[in-house]
Amino acid sequence: DTGVSQNPRHKITKRGQNVTFRCDPISEHNRLYWYRQTLGQGPEFLTYFQNEAQLEKSRLLSDRFSAERPKGSFSTLEIQRTEQGDSAMYLCASSPGQGTNLGRYEQYFGPGTRLTVT
Amino acid sequence: LAKTTQPISMDSYEGQEVNITCSHNNIATNDYITWYQQFPSQGPRFIIQGYKTKVTNEVASLFIPADRKSSTLSLPRVSLSDTAVYYCLVADWYSSASKIIFGSGTRLSIRP
Numbered sequence: 001d002t003g004v005s006q007n008p009r010h011k012i013t014k015r016g017q018n019v020t021f022r023c024d025p026i027s028e029h030n031r032l033y034w035y036r037q038t039l040g041q042g043p044e045f046l047t048y049f050q051n052e053a054q055l056e057k058s059r060l061l062s063d064r065f066s067a068e069r070p071k072g073s074f075s076t077l078e079i080q081r082t083e084q085g086d087s088a089m090y091l092c093a094s095s096p097g098q099g100t101n102l103g104r105y106e107q108y109f110g111p112g113t114r115l116t117v118t
Numbered sequence: 119l120a121k122t123t124q125p126i127s128m129d130s131y132e133g134q135e136v137n138i139t140c141s142h143n144n145i146a147t148n149d150y151i152t153w154y155q156q157f158p159s160q161g162p163r164f165i166i167q168g169y170k171t172k173v174t175n176e177v178a179s180l181f182i183p184a185d186r187k188s189s190t191l192s193l194p195r196v197s198l199s200d201t202a203v204y205y206c207l208v209a210d211w212y213s214s215a216s217k218i219i220f221g222s223g224t225r226l227s228i229r230p
Contacts, residue, residue, distance in 0.1 A: 002161070002163070004161070033215060040222070045218065048215035048216075056215045056216055058216055106164035107164065108164075110161055111159070111161055112159070112160070
């Protein structure tokens with residue numbers, strides 16, 4: 001257990017429905033990342049927060065995806081009008097540090113939320 | 119952006135030393151090398167990070183030659199529980215988050 005929790009662990013939804021995932025990072029970590037991982041591939045970056053500010057978003061993140069981190073604590077990732085191609089493991093990670101030295105600090109990953117869109 | 123190349127898979131036996139090499143020919147001066155381990159249905163877990171020469175911690179060693187165009191993760195006396203996917207990442211300490219790329223990793227299988 002890394003100290004990062006994600007809920008739910010599994011989600012099955014029908015195409016066109018909206019889903020929301022939650023991530024609770026390690027409390028003293030001010031950086032939070034969301035990744036998506038499909039079978040046989042490594043995690044792909046989706047978005048990054050420093051405290052409550054969303055500083056980066058991947059081009060992979062279509063306008064159906066939105067993420068928030070109110071008050072710089074937990075974060076939510078919402079997918080609207082889900083598509084079958086959204087089926088994947090969604091991973092959240094947190095790390096300490098300030099400023100721009102992102103590559104310096106290790107990331108602590110949660111167990112992920114596995115989404116299946118039918 | 120330094121791209122990494124790793125073997126897709128490796129096999130070994132319990133008690134052996136396993137070395138996984140990552141190639142990063144266009145690594146930049148400010149880039150650091152980081153390795154993560156991932157078990158099925160879990161998130162990746164940090165193993166080790168280094169810049170040059172050798173780094174050792176309680177679970178692994180990381181060897182980086184002088185030209186830094188490759189790096190080798192060494193796992194001493196592996197056990198069945200070391201069966202996992204291992205990712206090599208190369209990123210500037212000042213990289214943007216989108217430049218920290220995991221790639222496809224090396225699937226390591228340990229046999230009794």
